[in-house]
Amino acid sequence: xxxxxxxxxxxxxxxxxxxxxxxxxxxxxxxxxxxxxxxxxxxxxxxxxxxxxxxxxxxxxxxxxxxxxxxxxxxxxxxxxxxxxxxxxxxxxxxxxxxxxxxxxxxxxxxxxxxxxxxxxxxxxxxxxxxxxxxxxxxxxxxxxxxxxxxxxxxxxxxxxxxxxxxxx
Numbered sequence: 001x002x003x004x005x006x007x008x009x010x011x012x013x014x015x016x017x018x019x020x021x022x023x024x025x026x027x028x029x030x031x032x033x034x035x036x037x038x039x040x041x042x043x044x045x046x047x048x049x050x051x052x053x054x055x056x057x058x059x060x061x062x063x064x065x066x067x068x069x070x071x072x073x074x075x076x077x078x079x080x081x082x083x084x085x086x087x088x089x090x091x092x093x094x095x096x097x098x099x100x101x102x103x104x105x106x107x108x109x110x111x112x113x114x115x116x117x118x119x120x121x122x123x124x125x126x127x128x129x130x131x132x133x134x135x136x137x138x139x140x141x142x143x144x145x146x147x148x149x150x151x152x153x154x155x156x157x158x159x160x161x162x163x164x165x166x167x168x169x
Contacts, residue, residue, distance in 0.1 A: 005063070005093060007100035010048040011161055018062035019048045026065075026082035033139050038080065045069050045163060049100050051083070051093045064093040068101045074111035078102070081115070098128055100156075102148045107155035113148040122146070129153075 010019045027038040051064030066081040078101040083093045119142040129152035132144045
């Protein structure tokens with residue numbers, strides 16, 4: 001049986017811990033962008049989204065992460081997009097996370113969805129209907145401030161959960 005992936009809001013303590021663990025692995029350990037933690041003030045208002053892999057033995061594992069948050073009414077950002085190194089060649093996990101992020105925010109009233117994208121990922125985002133607004137430097141690395149074409153991401157109607165997981169460590 002082929003592995004299956006689903007993309008959901010992380011709402012249980014186990015999912016949220018796995019979300020933060022994978023972020024730490026990618027952004028602190030692998031990329032070295034942060035010394036001790038990649039958490040910041042946006043995490044207190046962000047909604048974590050995870051890619052779950054279910055293998056043939058029904059084992060569930062978090063294999064991808066992204067967060068979404070509203071900076072002002074109607075303006076949303078996606079950030080901390082990452083995929084477990086063992087699953088990066090799947091081709092569908094990053095795309096699925098981006099789709100879930102934008103369609104979820106769109107369903108919650110998003111008028112503009114933005115992300116700061118590392119240079120090596122800009123072409124990937126462009127293929128997914130994103131455009132560059134400006135080139136910037138963050139953490140001494142080149143990034144693009146990009147905007148999603150929301151016409152390519154129909155709103156997903158789902159309840160907006162409480163932000164009770166912000167304190168999960």
